[in-house]
Amino acid sequence: MNPVDAIRDPRIAAARALATRSGRAAAGRCLVEGADLIRQARAAGARLDYVLRAAGVHDASLEGELRDAQVPVHGVRDGLLRKVTGGTKPVDWLAVAQLPRPAQEADAYGDFAVVCERVADPGNLGTIVRTARALGVRDVVLTDETTDPSSRRVVDASRGTVLDCRIRRFADPAGAVAALRAAGFQIVVTSPRGTHLQSLAPLRGRRVALVVGNETEGVSDAVQAAADLVVQIPMAGAVESLNVGVATGISIYELRMRMILAMLTDRIPDTLGRNLTAGAHLVRQVFDAELRAIGDLDSSQAVLLMVLACEQRTPLEQLRRDIGVGSEELAASVAPLRDRGYVAPAADDPAHLTITGEGRQAVASLWAVQERVEEALYDGFTTTEREQLRSLLGRVQDNAVRLVRTGGR
Numbered sequence: 415m416n417p418v419d420a421i422r423d424p425r426i427a428a429a430r431a432l433a434t435r436s437g438r439a440a441a442g443r444c445l446v447e448g449a450d451l452i453r454q455a456r457a458a459g460a461r462l463d464y465v466l467r468a469a470g471v472h473d474a475s476l477e478g479e480l481r482d483a484q485v486p487v488h489g490v491r492d493g494l495l496r497k498v499t500g501g502t503k504p505v506d507w508l509a510v511a512q513l514p515r516p517a518q519e520a521d522a523y524g525d526f527a528v529v530c531e532r533v534a535d536p537g538n539l540g541t542i543v544r545t546a547r548a549l550g551v552r553d554v555v556l557t558d559e560t561t562d563p564s565s566r567r568v569v570d571a572s573r574g575t576v577l578d579c580r581i582r583r584f585a586d587p588a589g590a591v592a593a594l595r596a597a598g599f600q601i602v603v604t605s606p607r608g609t610h611l612q613s614l615a616p617l618r619g620r621r622v623a624l625v626v627g628n629e630t631e632g633v634s635d636a637v638q639a640a641a642d643l644v645v646q647i648p649m650a651g652a653v654e655s656l657n658v659g660v661a662t663g664i665s666i667y668e669l670r671m672r673m674i675l676a677m678l679t680d681r682i683p684d685t686l687g688r689n690l691t692a693g694a695h696l697v698r699q700v701f702d703a704e705l706r707a708i709g710d711l712d713s714s715q716a717v718l719l720m721v722l723a724c725e726q727r728t729p730l731e732q733l734r735r736d737i738g739v740g741s742e743e744l745a746a747s748v749a750p751l752r753d754r755g756y757v758a759p760a761a762d763d764p765a766h767l768t769i770t771g772e773g774r775q776a777v778a779s780l781w782a783v784q785e786r787v788e789e790a791l792y793d794g795f796t797t798t799e800r801e802q803l804r805s806l807l808g809r810v811q812d813n814a815v816r817l818v819r820t821g822g823r
């Protein structure tokens with residue numbers, strides 16, 4: 415096929431319009447220059463409309479990759495691509511890539527966001543984005559118009575990862591901080607003169623918005639005053655500050671790890687498994703104390719007798735599930751009941767248990783204890799709340815039974 419050789423060719427004209435910021439904003443697209451960067455951008459998840467390749471240039475693996483992805487590749491007359499980019503160096507490969515849809519206010523945030531307050535250098539912004547993506551952070555907040563994340567230098571320095579980022583732009587830093595706080599973030603500002611050492615700062619188990627500042631002025635006084643914490647990375651020697659991209663990498667790495675640990679520490683006491691286990695243990699203690707006062711059965715044996723009284727004849731396997739114990743625990747509970755003549759294996763099948771006449775009498779005497787303890791445990795509950803609790807616990811049990819049956823899927 416003949417190479418594209420006219421500057422007026424629509425594919426060339428469309429690409430050329432992307433050399434300016436207004437052209438990129440209008441088209442929702444940007445340029446990706448060079449075979450390596452095109453590969454990296456695709457690996458980062460960028461979507462390409464088409465690729466322009468200088469005549470006589472070949473890269474079999476990239477061409478194969480683009481063919482498989484059904485991205486059109488057009489050969490272009492030598493020297494024409496340099497006119498598209500307006501640069502001074504020869505250009506071999508140039509892709510037209512779609513910019514990610516600008517993040518909306520209603521879009522969900524991840525658990526960590528990086529706020530760049532007037533970071534002016536495109537290379538620094540690209541480094542911040544690249545590092546953030548490498549450390550699992552996707553939300554980047556910009557607080558002014560100065561730096562354009564679709565510019566060639568940002569795309570280049572971010573190794574294309576800026577095309578797979580959730581970028582939000584706020585007209586002023588105070589608005590960004592307020593929106594992030596409303597979304598449940600704690601605001602952590604970084605400064606060479608931070609009042610807390612970063613590794614010792616009292617971080618809470620909540621999402622973190624990390625604020626980094628302008629290369630010369632740092633984070634503004636207003637944003638520092640609105641922060642939950644202002645942290646510093648300690649420096650040795652007569653160094654005034656770290657490069658903002660380097661500082662951001664260190665801060666994301668350390669604070670994200672500390673945030674996850676703080677979240678775990680906060681949440682473990684409130685997990686469903688822990689709540690149910692602790693609740694069951696306490697309820698059992700109350701029953702055991704009451705039962706000891708009237709006889710020598712414990713709560714597991716009492717529950718077992720009650721279940722048998724309802725069902726008449728029950729498979730051991732079902733009993734195990736109904737009272738929530740393992741086989742050995744069940745055997746330990748059944749043995750004393752059998753010794754006292756309260757239960758016996760079914761005559762026709764030893765894998766089933768039946769309740770005897772003596773066992774029924776024991777249940778009758780236990781029933782009063784059961785009612786008294788249950789009333790005391792439901793103290794302060796309305797009838798509707800009791801019903802709701804039963805129904806909710808029943809649903810958790812149904813889900814657990816399903817998970818056990820399906821092996822956790």
Ligand SMILES: C[S@@+](CC[C@H](N)C(=O)[O-])C[C@H]1O[C@@H](n2cnc3c(N)ncnc32)[C@H](O)[C@@H]1O
Binds near residue numbers: 626654
């Ligand atoms: C080059 S520094 C700005 C220096 C500015 N003169 C100042 O005092 O903040 C750019 C940004 O990098 C981050 N930074 C640099 N060094 C830091 C340090 N030692 N501790 C914490 N953050 C640092 C801060 O976010 C800072 O706003």
